[in-house]
Amino acid sequence: MQISGELTEEQQGRVLSRRAGRFFYRTSLPSGVDGEKVEADLTDGILTVRLPKSGVGKRRRITIGGKG
Structure with missing residues (x-):
């Protein structure tokens, strides 16, 4: 499995920050x-x-037979 993408983020407030x-x-x-x-x-x-x-892979019951 692989995950990929692109991020662009900008915040304004006391300090302008950008992340990409x-x-x-x-x-x-x-x-x-x-x-x-x-x-x-x-x-x-x-x-x-x-x-x-x-x-x-679900559980199942198996009956074991034998002599004795």
């Missing part, structure tokens, strides 16, 4: 994540990434 630039982040997804359904949202400077679990 590109960012790039790359990481591996944990096992059990459905990579096709990953969602990301950037609101008020907070990046939220949702990693939904895939249906594979």
Whole structure:
């Protein structure tokens, strides 16, 4: 998974400050994540990434048979 974007921010008040630039982040997804359904949202400077679990790997009960 990789996340990239560009940030431009300007604040006015007592001091004028400007911040701008590109960012790039790359990481591996944990096992059990459905990579096709990953969602990301950037609101008020907070990046939220949702990693939904895939249906594979759910618990199930296995009956063990044997003699004796």
